[in-house]
Amino acid sequence: MRRHDWAFFATVASLAATISAFAVGYYVAGLVLATATLACAGLARYWSRKCPSPFPAYLRWMLAIPDIVNAPMLVRKALKLHPGERMLEIGPGDGRMAVHVAKWIGPAGTLDVFDIQHRMLELTMRRARRKGLANLRPTQGQAGAELPYPDATFDAAYLITVLGEIPHRDAALHQLRRVLWPGGRLVVGEFFLDPDFTPRRELRRRAEAVGFTLVDPGGPPCAYLAQFETQRGDSRSAT
Secondary structure (H helix, E strand, O other): OOHHHHHHHHHHHHHHHHHHHHHOOOHHHHHHHHHHHHHHHHHHHHHHHHOOOOOOHHHHHHHHOOOOOOOHHHHHHHHOOOOOOEEEEEOOOOOHHHHHHHHHHOOOOEEEEEEOOHHHHHHHHHHHHHOOOOOEEEEEOOOOOOOOOOOOOEEEEEEEOOHHHOOOHHHHHHHHHHHEEEEEEEEEEEEOOOOOOOOHHHHHHHHHHOOEEEEEOOOOOOEEEEEEEEOOOOOOOOO
């Protein structure tokens, strides 16, 4: 387990204990536990930034927790999907979002799912088969390296609570710009409770530096689905 996952679980446990202590009137204990909660949260954030790494497949049960910020219908609205489009998801997890997107773009469309963990791709494709979907294409690789797709391949791409897990974020965003059509869309979803949370201000700075334009900030800074577009007339140069 990643060190920041341990710290995250310690944060949740400390927070629950803090609430319980205050509820029964143990205010001194509550203050001590609140301090411990903040310390654990700080450690989770520190280790996430210092040692970014993919969300491990053995913790995939956490993906079943409802996420009201990055709910499928909100992602659909942010992506502005059209039937027949070719889409790219970086870090599909166990495929919970991918099967929705694949269904929305229809059999004439294609969803490429890209992940560094073969196990996550297996889980995604298994979920797709159960849903009767045949328009997903899995590819294993590192998002911070060169993506194995030609220039201007995709109409849109999305990452849901994934960007902070990538060690080389600028390279990943640069590659996403390269493989998107001129005017192509990019949606990045983040939620502050995720230890790998990427602040929107940082995301915007990094994205604009490689040629994206912010179209819609997508909600409050602590929980957002930010929408970007590539610059029209972009040469799609890999340099």
